[in-house]
Amino acid sequence: MIGAFSGVMKTSKVMSILSFSVLLAAMMIPSLQAAPAASAGMGKGLYGVEGANSCMFCHGISGEGGKVKEAAKLTHPKQWKAYAALGGDASYKKDPKVFLEKMKAATLDLIKMGAIRHNATYKAEGYNKAAIKPYSAQMMGLSGSASIAWLKKYSDKGVTPDVAAESLWLHVQILDQEAFFKN
Numbered sequence: 001m002i003g004a005f006s007g008v009m010k011t012s013k014v015m016s017i018l019s020f021s022v023l024l025a026a027m028m029i030p031s032l033q034a035a036p037a038a039s040a041g042m043g044k045g046l047y048g049v050e051g052a053n054s055c056m057f058c059h060g061i062s063g064e065g066g067k068v069k070e071a072a073k074l075t076h077p078k079q080w081k082a083y084a085a086l087g088g089d090a091s092y093k094k095d096p097k098v099f100l101e102k103m104k105a106a107t108l109d110l111i112k113m114g115a116i117r118h119n120a121t122y123k124a125e126g127y128n129k130a131a132i133k134p135y136s137a138q139m140m141g142l143s144g145s146a147s148i149a150w151l152k153k154y155s156d157k158g159v160t161p162d163v164a165a166e167s168l169w170l171h172v173q174i175l176d177q178e179a180f181f182k183n
């Protein structure tokens with residue numbers, strides 16, 4: 001009796017493990033198909049998307065000379081506020097690799113959040129907010145209407161705001177004319 005009972009238990013356990021695995025596989029298939037990786041090409045497309053308040057609209061196709069005069073020159077990363085907030089030249093020279101990682105983290109947050117939320121919430125080791133003026137609210141990042149429309153379109157293909165921002169980071173490095181990102 002006991003043997004037969006545990007046999008039944010085993011079968012149902014096997015069944016539940018099987019159906020759980022099937023469920024897991026079913027959940028994974030769409031995400032394996034979608035979820036494109038970040039790329040400079042994707043960043044270029046998003047950066048230059050037509051419409052009001054895309055990155056290009058304010059910053060210009062080359063990273064300067066766009067429609068918003070106050071927009072940072074993406075061609076000159078050493079002039080960015082993030083560079084100053086992280087301690088500028090002295091800090092950069094001490095450890096360029098670590099500095100670049102921190103600059104990337106701060107910039108990705110700014111791009112994803114836009115200036116207002118970034119000003120209010122961004123904190124990181126080595127990032128001294130007091131060393132800079134808050135970012136102008138004009139820096140909308142991905143919250144500009146053309147970027148929102150792009151994100152909506154590509155979210156169907158699995159592109160998340162993180163992948164989009166990472167792609168922009170890759171594209172912005174190409175706009176650099178100071179060879180800052182080459183080091």
Ligand code: HEC
Nearest residue numbers: 053055058070071072080081082135136138139141142144
């Ligand atoms: C509506 C105009 C506008 C849009 C849209 C916009 N920006 Fe900006 N951006 C600005 C302005 C203005 C600044 C300068 C802000 C400041 O220094 O206070 C800026 C600054 C920056 C900086 C320099 C950050 C720093 O640390 O100084 C980067 C990088 C940047 N923008 C990237 C982007 C990217 C990528 C996009 C597209 C997702 C984008 N921006 C969309 C106006 C805009």
